[in-house]
Amino acid sequence: MEFAPIFWWTTLWLLVWGIVGSIGTRRIYLAKDLDTSNAVLMGALIGASLGPIGLLFLWLKTPEASKKLIILPSLLTVGILMTAFALADPENNCVSNSSFVLSQITNGLIIGIIYGLMALGLTLIFSILGVVSFSHGEFYMIGGMITYYVTVVWFPGISPIAGILIACLATFILGALFERLFLTPMYDGRIERPVEYGILVTFGLAFTLMYFVQAVAGSNPVKAKRFFDFPRIRFPSKEDPWLIKTSRGNMELFDTVSISNPRFIAAVISILVLLGLLFFLYKTWTGKALRAVSQDREAAAIAGINPHRMNMLAFAMGGMIAALSGATLVQAFSWLPHVGLIPAMRSFVIVVLGGLGSLPGAFFGGIIIGLVEAAGTGCVPDPQKASSYIPAYGMIVLTLTLLLRPTGLMGRRFASGTHGKL
Amino acid sequence: MKTNFLKYCLMAASLSIVPFASAFAADCVHKVGGLAPLSAPGSVVGGEAMRDAMLLAERDVNAAGGVLGCDLEVVITDTEGLPEKATAMMEKLITQDGVVAVGGGYHSSVGVASKDVANARGIPVVFAETWNDTITGDKQKYIFRIAPLSSWASGVIWQFAAQAPGVKKVAIVTENTDYGIPAAKECEVGLGTKGIDSVTFGVDIGTQDFAGIVERVKAENPDYIIVLLTGEAGFNFTQQAADAGTGPQDIMFHANQAGLESKAYWENVPDGNLAFMARIGVPETMYSESALKFARDYKAKTGKSGVESFALEAYDSIGILAQAINEAGSTNGDAIVSALENISYDGVLGRIYFPYGSKKDPSADGKGDEWWHQWPDVAITMVQYQKEGEPSNTMTIVYPDAYKTGEPEFVD
Numbered sequence: 001m002e003f004a005p006i007f008w009w010t011t012l013w014l015l016v017w018g019i020v021g022s023i024g025t026r027r028i029y030l031a032k033d034l035d036t037s038n039a040v041l042m043g044a045l046i047g048a049s050l051g052p053i054g055l056l057f058l059w060l061k062t063p064e065a066s067k068k069l070i071i072l073p074s075l076l077t078v079g080i081l082m083t084a085f086a087l088a089d090p091e092n093n094c095v096s097n098s099s100f101v102l103s104q105i106t107n108g109l110i111i112g113i114i115y116g117l118m119a120l121g122l123t124l125i126f127s128i129l130g131v132v133s134f135s136h137g138e139f140y141m142i143g144g145m146i147t148y149y150v151t152v153v154w155f156p157g158i159s160p161i162a163g164i165l166i167a168c169l170a171t172f173i174l175g176a177l178f179e180r181l182f183l184t185p186m187y188d189g190r191i192e193r194p195v196e197y198g199i200l201v202t203f204g205l206a207f208t209l210m211y212f213v214q215a216v217a218g219s220n221p222v223k224a225k226r227f228f229d230f231p232r233i234r235f236p237s238k239e240d241p242w243l244i245k246t247s248r249g250n251m252e253l254f255d256t257v258s259i260s261n262p263r264f265i266a267a268v269i270s271i272l273v274l275l276g277l278l279f280f281l282y283k284t285w286t287g288k289a290l291r292a293v294s295q296d297r298e299a300a301a302i303a304g305i306n307p308h309r310m311n312m313l314a315f316a317m318g319g320m321i322a323a324l325s326g327a328t329l330v331q332a333f334s335w336l337p338h339v340g341l342i343p344a345m346r347s348f349v350i351v352v353l354g355g356l357g358s359l360p361g362a363f364f365g366g367i368i369i370g371l372v373e374a375a376g377t378g379c380v381p382d383p384q385k386a387s388s389y390i391p392a393y394g395m396i397v398l399t400l401t402l403l404l405r406p407t408g409l410m411g412r413r414f415a416s417g418t419h420g421k422l
Numbered sequence: 423m424k425t426n427f428l429k430y431c432l433m434a435a436s437l438s439i440v441p442f443a444s445a446f447a448a449d450c451v452h453k454v455g456g457l458a459p460l461s462a463p464g465s466v467v468g469g470e471a472m473r474d475a476m477l478l479a480e481r482d483v484n485a486a487g488g489v490l491g492c493d494l495e496v497v498i499t500d501t502e503g504l505p506e507k508a509t510a511m512m513e514k515l516i517t518q519d520g521v522v523a524v525g526g527g528y529h530s531s532v533g534v535a536s537k538d539v540a541n542a543r544g545i546p547v548v549f550a551e552t553w554n555d556t557i558t559g560d561k562q563k564y565i566f567r568i569a570p571l572s573s574w575a576s577g578v579i580w581q582f583a584a585q586a587p588g589v590k591k592v593a594i595v596t597e598n599t600d601y602g603i604p605a606a607k608e609c610e611v612g613l614g615t616k617g618i619d620s621v622t623f624g625v626d627i628g629t630q631d632f633a634g635i636v637e638r639v640k641a642e643n644p645d646y647i648i649v650l651l652t653g654e655a656g657f658n659f660t661q662q663a664a665d666a667g668t669g670p671q672d673i674m675f676h677a678n679q680a681g682l683e684s685k686a687y688w689e690n691v692p693d694g695n696l697a698f699m700a701r702i703g704v705p706e707t708m709y710s711e712s713a714l715k716f717a718r719d720y721k722a723k724t725g726k727s728g729v730e731s732f733a734l735e736a737y738d739s740i741g742i743l744a745q746a747i748n749e750a751g752s753t754n755g756d757a758i759v760s761a762l763e764n765i766s767y768d769g770v771l772g773r774i775y776f777p778y779g780s781k782k783d784p785s786a787d788g789k790g791d792e793w794w795h796q797w798p799d800v801a802i803t804m805v806q807y808q809k810e811g812e813p814s815n816t817m818t819i820v821y822p823d824a825y826k827t828g829e830p831e832f833v834d
Contacts, residue, residue: 097641100637100640104637107633111633218466219462221466221467221654250665252667258640258667260633260665260666261665333631334658334661336466336654338463339630342630374633377634377635377638384623384624385624386635387623387624387629388598
């Protein structure tokens, strides 16, 4: 960094006024007997972005913490931070190289969508059963492993879509069976401590699956072939394909943004699945029933929904969604029995960031983590450190968010917690 | 009735003998530990190769009469490539399994962490594939190594990069481990002496998604990329770089030697043709009789088309310990160390000996401490895949001239 003090002083300014804003706003709102649930976040963001003047207005007017009063100052804060960074390090690729910035944003969005899909499965399970599934990463691993075996070992030449569908079916059945056999004791009071039981039993499943696959398939890294090659495209002209240029494994947009085939295909499949999932959750009776149970189990039961059946469906679907993420990525990453550990950890970060039990929160949390990781990897000046701290970037965002809003970005204050019981 | 009674008595007597019989057999087994990463985040490709090689060594030693008239048993243990696991496994091997010496070892971090345990307990270790200089640099009495020094192996890597045409800037992608960090530093310094700029990217072992790092590497616009990532991380980076148009077919590219397991390499890095790799040991065409026999047995056992350098090293780490125990005439740690310091072992890697130790300090020849108990004649070559799907045993040796079998193919 050429002019590092600019950046650090600005960061200090943002932090100081952010802290003053969060503490002061809470006290003033409490003194006026106003809702403080979002006021702390709003106060911190207005303090960071507008400093003492903004805070003065906020404390005099004490408006309700609306989305507008949270989103605008947060964008302004990010803008101030980016400007300070640009002034401090004008030679940085994130400042001087627009093609690099666009590529990083695209990469962040793509991986964020895939993270989001995986985290969606975890949050679906939590919102219905109140259980944090520690076997989520292993469902992800199994999904990739089954797709690999189906498309490469057992039926070489078969359509990868068939491989993905078989992986989904197998993991759905596995999830349903596991829920029926091991999670039902949580619902009828047979277990004194359902939270701990849920954690332990899903941990047990995780280890069983991991070592079962290791025993059966070995620990050598495997990888499925690219699902589909890009067709050769040169547009608008062969001589000057500035808009889009593709090779089998890569796509280049506007002569700047480079997207690899496996990640692009994985993201497209994830988006399609997300749309299908949204349709299922918001337009079908079963989907609405699932959402109803996640919001209020007792009311849902009174309305004729069988919560136990929804428990089974949620766990099976949650596992299947994780498996689907794995199935789409087995063509992008080398696959091992332990491959699910890091994505599982990332999913936990995302669901807590997005808000435990919030489906949109999980998706947006995934995108935020994807973008933040891409920004950290791309912009931290020291290359030795930039890529070493990848897991830390998400944790910083999570910590800051939880400090200001303990329920996460879109979480409800009393999300689930009934652990499958009526 | 009498007959039945006698029959039952005989059966009972024979059954009662069984445990004693096994106890007699167990008394005549000498155990040697074998360290290998058999689970992630360790390099499982390397670990499985080393395990197979060490078990072949056990078989061959026993076929040749065993050690001190008893069978040799190699107790393979999974280090996962993690220092904390390595320390625990070394403790377990010594205190629970009762090994008299230890061979194998793939990751440097495993060697660095576990050597102190073995040394404190007086158990000799011959590390097979751990490169970090400090492993022997601490001049510990019980620690030996037949792998090359990191500074030495890295020297071959950067010297080859430095003599490649038009190289002005090198990007080094390394793991944050006891292997990766010093190896990257040595490459940086070495390249610097030739006036070549370098930039190093550090990643944690087990990283999967390299998209952001690949973009950053691309933005540096390097002429040559050196990947010092072991296991599947190396595969992931190489293929993701290739997907982004900066792989071995787009830029001069040094991939990690895990790629010498060609089946795994081509499955995981289908666009990895033209990658360079460092290989320990002489080329197969120059193998000795014993190395050829080992290569035949190893290929038959594993179904592989070639022998990885770490398999050769693992085999010799057990073989040399067996010979040292026989020459010591005892399983006492001090006696084995004394035998190792005086050994001349004809292994599959060549004649192995340790010129520096308690008899002669490396400084006597103006060498650094890292040469303590270090085999000095390791052959290191640079090889290159020049055909897609090519097995590793036909890879072209492109450096140094003494072993060269073909010209390197440099991409623009």
